[in-house]
Amino acid sequence: MNSSLFIKILRDKKLLLPPLSGYTDYPYRVILARFHPPFIITEMVNARAILQRNPRTMQMLKISEGTQYNGVQLVGSIPEYMGKAARIVQDLGFDYIDINMGCTARKVTCRGEGVSLMKNEQNACEIVSAVTAAVDLPVTCKMRLGATRHSVNVLSLAQKLVDAGAAALTIHGRSGEKKFGAPLDRSIIKTAVEHLSVPIIANGSIYTGKDAEVMIQETGAAAVMPGRGLLGNPWLVPEILNTVLHKKYTAPVLQEKKDVCLDHLRLLLEYYGERRAVLKMRSILPHYFSSCLYLKELKKDVQQVTIVDEIPVLLERIQQTPMGIIYSI
Ligand SMILES: Cc1cc2nc3c(=O)[nH]c(=O)nc-3n(C[C@H](O)[C@H](O)[C@H](O)COP(=O)(O)O)c2cc1C
Numbered sequence: 001m002n003s004s005l006f007i008k009i010l011r012d013k014k015l016l017l018p019p020l021s022g023y024t025d026y027p028y029r030v031i032l033a034r035f036h037p038p039f040i041i042t043e044m045v046n047a048r049a050i051l052q053r054n055p056r057t058m059q060m061l062k063i064s065e066g067t068q069y070n071g072v073q074l075v076g077s078i079p080e081y082m083g084k085a086a087r088i089v090q091d092l093g094f095d096y097i098d099i100n101m102g103c104t105a106r107k108v109t110c111r112g113e114g115v116s117l118m119k120n121e122q123n124a125c126e127i128v129s130a131v132t133a134a135v136d137l138p139v140t141c142k143m144r145l146g147a148t149r150h151s152v153n154v155l156s157l158a159q160k161l162v163d164a165g166a167a168a169l170t171i172h173g174r175s176g177e178k179k180f181g182a183p184l185d186r187s188i189i190k191t192a193v194e195h196l197s198v199p200i201i202a203n204g205s206i207y208t209g210k211d212a213e214v215m216i217q218e219t220g221a222a223a224v225m226p227g228r229g230l231l232g233n234p235w236l237v238p239e240i241l242n243t244v245l246h247k248k249y250t251a252p253v254l255q256e257k258k259d260v261c262l263d264h265l266r267l268l269l270e271y272y273g274e275r276r277a278v279l280k281m282r283s284i285l286p287h288y289f290s291s292c293l294y295l296k297e298l299k300k301d302v303q304q305v306t307i308v309d310e311i312p313v314l315l316e317r318i319q320q321t322p323m324g325i326i327y328s329i
Pocket of ligand 1: 043044103172206
């Protein structure tokens with residue numbers, strides 16, 4: 001797809017899904033595709049590993065079918081590798097490329113990747129130039145306010161990234177050292193919207209359609225990107241799409257959540273085999289039922305699961321009662 005089509009759809013639908021390492025894998029992307037988001041993106045994928053054709057990495061690049069456009073997020077710090085990896089993912093059929101400039105995981109930052117790129121503006125710009133030169137796809141960057149609260153440089157860096165060819169920028173309204181609980185700074189996102197010529201996607205603490213609406217109102221952002229709110233909650237896609245376009249949205253009933261969760265399990269099983277599917281489900285399942293009473297006990301019990309067949313039995317114990325959804329202990 002070309003940049004103008006990407007930007008048009010982004011401005012129309014106002015939603016870009018996030019890369020979520022360990023979660024937006026192929027099985028979850030298949031689930032998400034059923035909810036018709038305009039775009040779906042992979043979890044972050046290491047550029048060097050793509051060049052080495054690492055089998056696990058190449059498995060991460062399987063494209064989910066659906067009506068959406070598919071993006072891939074690249075993580076890396078060497079412009080040449082990033083350009084070459086971008087060319088490979090373009091050939092695989094991806095529709096846009098995002099560059100990770102926000103990840104704070106030590107294994108990423110110690111190599112000058114992720115949020116470390118915000119400390120090395122020239123390197124960040126060279127990466128965008130190399131990637132845009134290598135492909136005919138829209139290239140976006142996902143950043144924070146700065147690597148730390150003492151080095152908030154998102155506004156100056158953003159302009160340089162646009163000059164280097166970025167078609168849109170996602171801004172997570174926290175700096176690198178801040179834990180998730182820290183309040184968001186929406187005012188910097190608003191300033192970025194006012195000063196930059198490209199669409200800004202606002203990210204941070206969007207859990208509901210209402211949160212998305214408020215974020216757009218307060219920042220003027222072209223679109224929003226949820227994060228943790230999407231874990232075990234693909235319904236957030238229609239909730240945001242409908243709310244920001246002032247349409248009616250109906251939340252799922254418990255049985256629907258159980259059905260989608262079981263489908264998710266089936267996809268994990270097909271894709272990873274039983275051992276990895278069970279391990280993945282241990283962290284995913286509680287997210288599907290995060291509003292239930294006795295969630296702590298549910299989390300504990302799901303940790304004990306060792307075979308796939310135990311999961312439907314556990315789901316049976318989650319019930320709708322007059323008090324709300326309960327995990328019966
Ligand atoms: C489990 C998890 C995995 C994440 N993986 C990525 C990733 O691969 N690439 C990335 O740029 N951000 C990643 N993020 C950051 C989110 O995309 C998002 O920017 C962040 O969670 C802030 O949004 P939130 O406050 O709504 O959660 C991840 C976050 C979480 C919780």
